Amino acid sequence: MTAVTDQDPTEHTGRPKGTARGDDRRADRSPGEHGHRGETATAPERRDPRQERERDREREHARGGDPRGTDAVRHGDRTGRGDRAERDRPHDAPSEAADYADAWDDGLIARRVNETDGAHQLPAVSRPAPGGPGMVPLAYDGPLRARLDALRELVGLSRTRLDNRTLAEAGRVLDEAGARRRLSGRHTVVAIAGATGSGKSQLFNTLAGVTISETGVRRPTTAAPIACSWSDGAASLLDRLGIPGRLRRRPLQYPDVDSQLRGLVLVDLPDHDSAAVQHREQVDRILALVDAVIWVVDPEKYADALLHERYLRPMAGHAEVMFVVLNQIDRLPGEAADQVLDDLRRLLDEDGVALGEYGEPGANVLALSALTGDGVAELREALGQFVAERGAPARRISADVDVAAGRLRPVYVTGQRAGLSEEAREEFADRLADAVGATAAGEAAERAWLRNAGRACGTPWLRLWRWYQDRREPATGRLPLRVQADEEATARQRVEQAVRTVADRASAGLPAPWAQAVREAAVRGAQGLPEALDELVAKAGLPPGRPPRPGWWPVAVFAQACMTLVQVLGGLWLLGQIIGFLSPNLGVPVLLMLSGIIGGPVIEWSCRMAARGPARRYGQEAERRLREAAAGCGRARVLDAVAAELLRYREVREQYGRVTGAGVR
Structure with missing residues (x-):
């Protein structure tokens, strides 16, 4: 298909002074150009601009003329070509009058060609409505869909634990994956990027077969991205890139080129090392959206640190959707081209860019000359095969997921075991038991049991003596009341120390955000814990009243009473003999008294020994209840x-393993 010219050849021969170049261009557009957006499937026939203007004048004369003359027709008056172009546009094609309303007299596109080259200037590519009948949405395969779903779940689970800056890249990948999936799956958007003077615009024009992007010694030459589409239905993709309709073009349609590169959308980017900041920003923006990229380097700047450190090294994971082209090999004598190409491969390998050699997936590295055409056929063939596979968009999204997962790895994986061991749980329980005095409470319960046994089974005389001693003990030796407050403060400190210890043990080995979340959860849970422990001590402490008595205690009490009775009987018998009331017989009363005196302590000692076991068990039971x-x-x-936070971390770690496509320990 022969391209329709975008300008009047008379522009180079002269123009009335004071007339804007953009006005001339709008006035000189042919009807074929205005109708081309809605009729891209059929090649418009080649027309001569002078003949078109003569026919316009004849039509105006037949209608009765217009006092404004041909200029009105040129400027799109409704009685002239503008009305006719509107009538010729198909009903289902969207109007592009707004896209052509602004002049593109901005020095961006090579329009300074002579009349012989004017026929090769190209009309803008058509822009059918997104979602039209010809547009087939992109479809991701099962593994990629699963990874994207896992990444979305991972971001959702992490929003309350990680800041938005950490999750920004993952969110951007999800947004771009969703946006790209809704667009055409039959097209592959490939960007041509390079430094100033690398010849990327010349390579762009060579692939298109016609001058589209301006080339020259002025730097920077390319100031805005220019797109060239080899087939219909790419308008929504270019809208996503933010490329206006006036910068969308069609290649010179040869039959073999059309079939070989059908589905290709080629974008010529501004120089990535341009002195203009907005140029570099456009490069970075579009590189994040295209399906693939062709890096064009020249023999002078192929080792430029800016290229390798800012772009190639960070994009090493995108090697499968990357072409690296060494341009201008016609300037290298002899075997110098091979030497430079080998050195370029070495630098790419140092950058971590996998090279697609020996059938392995990776970047395709080629050497060519856009000026002479040497090697361009190989690039065209590689591009044709690359586009025909229609796998570049999915591979690009998969690489983006890999990059996002790599950046998120430090906040999900540390390579250490994490969790709360049973030993840490038992240590925490022991610290709380010490804080509430569980051991001391058990010992006190044991002493209470023994003391109760001694009181129940002791001799009356010993019990009377102990009562007398308790009555005589002064009250000045007791501890002041402030000691209780000091004990409470110490107990609170022990509780806080126990909480800090278990939080540190649980957060050990976790990434920093999740370790912080575990510690915060422990601190929140510890609020009010000392008061709750005090209430539990009051409820779960020693039961009110005396400790329970075993079944043998009544027997011991009866035996002790008998020993006391024997002592009393022997004493009275001896007293009766002394006063002469009874006949003298010292043996029996003395024996009775000695039996009571010795038997009572023996019974008391026996009961104390027998009570040790039950007392210990009683104390242990009291300590167990308090510990529990x-x-x-x-x-x-x-x-x-703490366990809830650890469980949440395990969930996000499992999701992260699904995102990476492999399990994570």
Whole structure:
């Protein structure tokens, strides 16, 4: 198909002074150009601009003329070509009058060609409505869909634990994956990027077969991205890139080129090392959206640190959707081109860019000359095969997911075991038990049992003596009341220390955000824990009243009473003999008294020995109840909150493993 010219050849021979170049261009557009957007499937026939203007004048004369003359027709008056172009446009094609309303007299596109080259200037590519009958949305395969779903779930689970800056890249990948999926799956958007003077615009024109992007010694030459589409239905993709309709073009349609590169959308980017900041910003923006990129380097700047450190090294994971082209090999004598190409491969390998050699996936590295055409056929063939596979968009999204997962790895994986061990749980329970005095409470319960046994089974005389001693003990030796407050403060400190210890043990080996979340959960759970432990001590402490008595205690009490009775009887008998009331017989009363005096302590000692076992068990039971109550309170308030955070971390770690496509320990 022969391209329709975008300008009047008379522009180079002269123009009335004071007339804007953009006005001339709008006036000189042919009807074929205005109707081309809606009729891209059929090649417009080649027309001469002078003949078109003569026919316009004849039509105006036949209608009765217009006092404004031909200029009105040129400027799109409704009685002239503008009206006719509107009538010729198909009903289902969207109007592009708004896209052509602004002049593109901005020095961006090579329009300074002579009349012989004017026929090769190209009309803008058509822009059918997105979602039209010809547009087939992109479809991701099962593994990629699963990875994207896992990444979305991962971001959702992490929003309350990670800041938005950390999740920004993952969110951008999800947004771009969703946006690209809704667009055409039959097109592959490939950007041509390079430094100033690398010849990328010349390569762009060579692939298109016609001058589209301006080339020259002025730097920077390309100031805005220019797109060239080899087939219909790419308008929505270019809208996503933000390329206006006036910068969208069609190649010179040869039959073999059309079939070989059908589905290709080629974008010529500004120089990535341009002195203009907005140029570099456009490069970075579009590189994040295209399906693939062709890096064009020249023999002078192929080792430029800016190219390798800012672009190639960070994009090493995108090697499968990357072409690296060494241009201008016609300037290298002899075997110098091979030497430079080998050195370029070495630099790419140092950057971590996998090279597609020996059938392995990776970047395609080629050497060519856009000026002489040497090697361009190989690039065209590689591009044709690359586009025909229609796998570049999915591979690009998959590489983006890999990059996002790599950046998120430090916040999900540390390579260490993480969790709360059973030993840490038992240590926490022991610390809480010490804080509430569980051991001391058990010992006190044991002493209470023994003391009760001594009182029940002791001799009356010993019990009377102990009562007398208690009455005589002064009250000045007791501890002041402030000691209780000091004990409470110490107990609170022990609880806080126990919480800090278990939080540190649980967060060990976790990434920093999740370790912080575990510690915060432990601190929140510890609020009010000392008061709750005090209530539990009051409820789960020693039961009110005396400790329970075993079944043999009544027998011991009866035996002790008998010994006391024997002592009293022997004493009275001896007293009766002394006063002469009874006949003298010292043996029997003395024996009775000695039996009571010795038997009573023996019975008391025996009962004390027999009571040690039950007393110990009673004390242990009291300590166990207190320990269980303290452990239950600590588990409900602290350990459960910590375990919930650890469970959440395990969930996000499993999701991260699904995102990477492999399990993570």
